[in-house]
Amino acid sequence: MGNIRVSESQSMPLYNQPVEYVERKGIGHPDSLIDGIMDSISMALSNAYLDEFGEVLHHNVDKGLIIGGSSNATFGSAEITRPIEIIMTGRATQEYNGTTIPVDQIAIDTAKDYLRKHTRFLDVDNEVNYVSKIIKGSSDLNNIFKRGIDMPLANDTSFGVGFAPFTTVERLVLETEHLLNSDEYKAKKPAVGEDVKVMGVRDGNEITLTVAIAFVSQFISSLSEYTAYKEEVTKDIIENASRITDKKINVVVNNGDDTKGSVVYLTKSGLSCESGDDGSVGRGNRVNGLITPFRMMSLEAAAGKNPVNHIGKIYNILANELANDIVRDFPQVTECNISIVSQIGRPINDPKHLNVSIATKKKEDFAKINKKVNELAQEELDNIVYLTKGIIAGEHKVF
Known part of the structure; x- marks a missing residue:
């Protein structure tokens, strides 16, 4: 298909760049x-x-x-x-x-x-x-929806993006939140609330994780107990990080606490929204579960969009799926970035443009896999309607 382009990346892979920021807002944010x-x-x-x-x-x-x-x-x-x-x-x-x-x-x-x-x-x-x-x-969007009998027609002109694989910092940020909000960890440390936010900063080979945790007050009876709890959680985060990387890791939990004034991050529910923090669709994690300012990102709010023809959801999911599949199927690829742009009213399996940008271990690797990557992209476009079934079944996370 003429609207698929596979190109050699012209930028330095993120893992080789000197600085990186990564954020994740946990399930209770x-x-x-x-x-x-x-x-x-x-x-x-x-x-x-x-x-x-x-x-x-x-x-x-x-x-x-x-x-x-x-x-x-x-x-x-x-x-x-x-x-x-x-x-x-x-x-x-x-x-x-x-x-x-x-x-x-x-x-x-x-x-x-x-x-x-x-x-x-x-x-x-x-x-x-x-x-x-x-x-x-609206009648016009309803009309576009109804016209897509054989293949849904895009209900917007927009784009989706995805990348793979995750860098060490991206994995650390994601896995830190997953640890703290896992059922196993809640059983071990019930005072750790669901509202967890993790910010990762890499400067050279040194990584700092700044973690905000809404602690549950019923499990903490004093400031000394709070401080001890926080120290235990910090050790757990460092221990978990050591399984992912041997780089130097600094962890700071609830840096805004004023322990001298006994003003610390305590909640009834484990949620910051109980006491004034607000939330809005689309202000949090992207489809891959992270906020990554050093990567390509779409500002589309994927959550809540229909799974049939809203490319703000479908193309962002597809781009991430395709990027991960390329990295899995072609070990020569060290970094893959995908962008897909639609035209309103155009069949969703026929985007206006799909760009695959890949970096490879060796210069000559690109020529060997170029055509096969193009074929894989076309195959996933041809099967795009299967994404709808998976989304409805809850198989694809969008934040």
Whole structure:
């Protein structure tokens, strides 16, 4: 296909560059919570449409807001004094062939279910207020959606990007949050809340991880116990990092604490949004789970977009899948960057342009694999509709 270009990278691979920043907002961060809620609503709507009509109907619920509440947290106890508010917005088909779909109720029920599954100490019925403002979609986008009978037509002109493999810092940041929010670690250290944020900075061969953790007050009875807990968590992070790299690792946990004034990061729920921190769809992690300012990034908010023809979701997932597949299938590739741009109304398997930029171990390697990489890209475009099924089934994370 003429609109696929495989080119040799003209830039220095990130792992050879002198400086690197990487961030991850954990599952309890308000930006991640609202991403997860709205994407779960998209999946719930898709399945409701399939159950009732045998097809996914038009919807885009990629707008949403968490308005933080208020709380009082002290050593040993805490309470939420003003509820968190979740506002869910977007567009969705509410009536089809004479049948009404209870979109607002699906949204609210889904939001509660999501919070129950991903938080431990939040009373989702009494400490959270829910508002659904999801309304009917525009006629032009509905029309584009309906016209894609044989192959969905892109509902926007935009682009998706992806890269592989992760650098050491990227792996460290991701795995640090995964450790702290794993079921096993929660059983070991229940005071570690779900709201975890990790910032990684590499300067030469030295890496610093700055970690913010919303500790749960009921498990910590004093400042000395808090300090000891924080030291134990710091050691656990360093030990986990040592399994990934032998580079020098510095770890700082809750650097904003004022221990002299006994003002530390304590919460009732393990979430910062209980006391004023807000969240918005698309402000957090990209589809690969990270925020990577030294890489190509798309500003598309993938969470909540429909999985059938919204390329803001589909192309970002596809770009990351393709980049990882290329690195897996071609060991000669040391770094791969993918970008895919659409045209509204054009079949999603026929983008306006798909660019594959690869760096190889040896200069002559590129010529040997160029054609095969092009063929793999075409194959994944040809099978793009399978992404929709996987997204609806929850097989692809978008934050």
